[in-house]
Amino acid sequence: MPKILTADDVLAFRQRLCDLALKAFAEQGVEGMSLRGLAAAAGCSRTTPYRYFKNKADILAAVRQSQFQKLADVSENVAASVPDPGPRLEALARSYIKFAISSPDAYRVMFSVNQRDEQRYPELVHQINRSQQPMMTAVSEAIDSGEIEGDPSNIMHVLWAGLHGIISLELSDKLHMGRCFEELSEVMIRSLGRAIASNPSREAATYRVEEA
Amino acid sequence: MPKILTADDVLAFRQRLCDLALKAFAEQGVEGMSLRGLAAAAGCSRTTPYRYFKNKADILAAVRQSQFQKLADVSENVAASVPDPGPRLEALARSYIKFAISSPDAYRVMFSVNQRDEQRYPELVHQINRSQQPMMTAVSEAIDSGEIEGDPSNIMHVLWAGLHGIISLELSDKLHMGRCFEELSEVMIRSLGRAIASNPSREAATYRVEEA
DNA sequence: AATTAATAATTGACACTGTCAATTGACGAT
DNA sequence: ATCGTCAATTGACAGTGTCAATTATTAATT
Numbered sequence: 505m506p507k508i509l510t511a512d513d514v515l516a517f518r519q520r521l522c523d524l525a526l527k528a529f530a531e532q533g534v535e536g537m538s539l540r541g542l543a544a545a546a547g548c549s550r551t552t553p554y555r556y557f558k559n560k561a562d563i564l565a566a567v568r569q570s571q572f573q574k575l576a577d578v579s580e581n582v583a584a585s586v587p588d589p590g591p592r593l594e595a596l597a598r599s600y601i602k603f604a605i606s607s608p609d610a611y612r613v614m615f616s617v618n619q620r621d622e623q624r625y626p627e628l629v630h631q632i633n634r635s636q637q638p639m640m641t642a643v644s645e646a647i648d649s650g651e652i653e654g655d656p657s658n659i660m661h662v663l664w665a666g667l668h669g670i671i672s673l674e675l676s677d678k679l680h681m682g683r684c685f686e687e688l689s690e691v692m693i694r695s696l697g698r699a700i701a702s703n704p705s706r707e708a709a710t711y712r713v714e715e716a
Numbered sequence: 717m718p719k720i721l722t723a724d725d726v727l728a729f730r731q732r733l734c735d736l737a738l739k740a741f742a743e744q745g746v747e748g749m750s751l752r753g754l755a756a757a758a759g760c761s762r763t764t765p766y767r768y769f770k771n772k773a774d775i776l777a778a779v780r781q782s783q784f785q786k787l788a789d790v791s792e793n794v795a796a797s798v799p800d801p802g803p804r805l806e807a808l809a810r811s812y813i814k815f816a817i818s819s820p821d822a823y824r825v826m827f828s829v830n831q832r833d834e835q836r837y838p839e840l841v842h843q844i845n846r847s848q849q850p851m852m853t854a855v856s857e858a859i860d861s862g863e864i865e866g867d868p869s870n871i872m873h874v875l876w877a878g879l880h881g882i883i884s885l886e887l888s889d890k891l892h893m894g895r896c897f898e899e900l901s902e903v904m905i906r907s908l909g910r911a912i913a914s915n916p917s918r919e920a921a922t923y924r925v926e927e928a
Numbered sequence: 929a930a931t932t933a934a935t936a937a938t939t940g941a942c943a944c945t946g947t948c949a950a951t952t953g954a955c956g957a958t
Numbered sequence: 959a960t961c962g963t964c965a966a967t968t969g970a971c972a973g974t975g976t977c978a979a980t981t982a983t984t985a986a987t988t
Contacts, residue, residue, distance in 0.1 A: 669881025
């Protein structure tokens, strides 16, 4: 009888609008992500998105979920390609930083945009958890193998906080004195390695970075 | 002839509106910080604030500046009360965390609110710089006294990023163990101490970043 | 004390925004 | 060709930031 939207149609429109929303956010900031602007960019009427999303917060959650999914994908791939837990942690850290720096607006919309009722979007929460699972696993395995010691969750959060800290300082232009971010992030990775090492001097050797 | 606003009058109104704005932000989030709402809370008309502020972004900058000033004050006081650079660094770290946790909304509006053209407010920039000066000085003195070694700015940013990292993860409810924040922040402080401690392995060389 | 002129404060208005109700459009089965 | 149903659009409303026009206020001068 009537035209019925396929599940793929819905998915496609949602993804398209998410991409447009991220682009608008990148170009004009959070106030550029207006429903009317998005609809104009999508070539539809202003309220058409309401058939595919509950409201604006729902769109934002979908955008964030989509980006967390990307991050989770690359993290899982990196983790799968480095079997040894120690180097895997370092590779995960570098991959995390690379993701944030090469997609600064994605990272901003993932973290800096404060979504109060995040728990209301279980699919988003799931992708968030998935994105940090590889690092959690690597930490646990590194503890099991004796490379580091301590509480897995504590260590994992210290690592994550360190990475998230420099990234968000960089992304909000808080690094002054012409600090080159590449150097600083290397220092951070090295510092985190020393911070969680069971034997700092030995771990420093493990995490040594080639000098120029 | 006419009524002329004293400089103190202007300062008083600005401060009052800043306090109201922070309270509104704390109670209803960023969308609760509307000019009309603030004016109603202040008991004036909607456009009266426009005589004291250029626009809404100006109000936000004033709120942030006022809070950075508070942070700078407590940091300077802490720094003045602990002469030894090493313990002073630890005291500064604890004080920083305490400030953020006891005034979460102030911290949020200071950092999490993304203000694109922050450089346009030199008084805000000055308070931001002032707030991190004590830690910078302590790091430099700790290096001079041989307690730690490395590049002062690098170390200072690593410390700051570590603190800012756990704090922002906590404030955005990203920690799986929300009630154990005290423990986690202690772990972070200890980790940062180990990360920057003087150590046989060398620090502060220039590192090469490998491409992928 | 009345007048005056500059300044402070208010109101009107406009272009936005998110969102819902009512309406129109499109299309496959009958 | 008609009908029934979903999809899409338009109308409308409350709310926002902000500027122009207007009114109110007050301190010095007459």
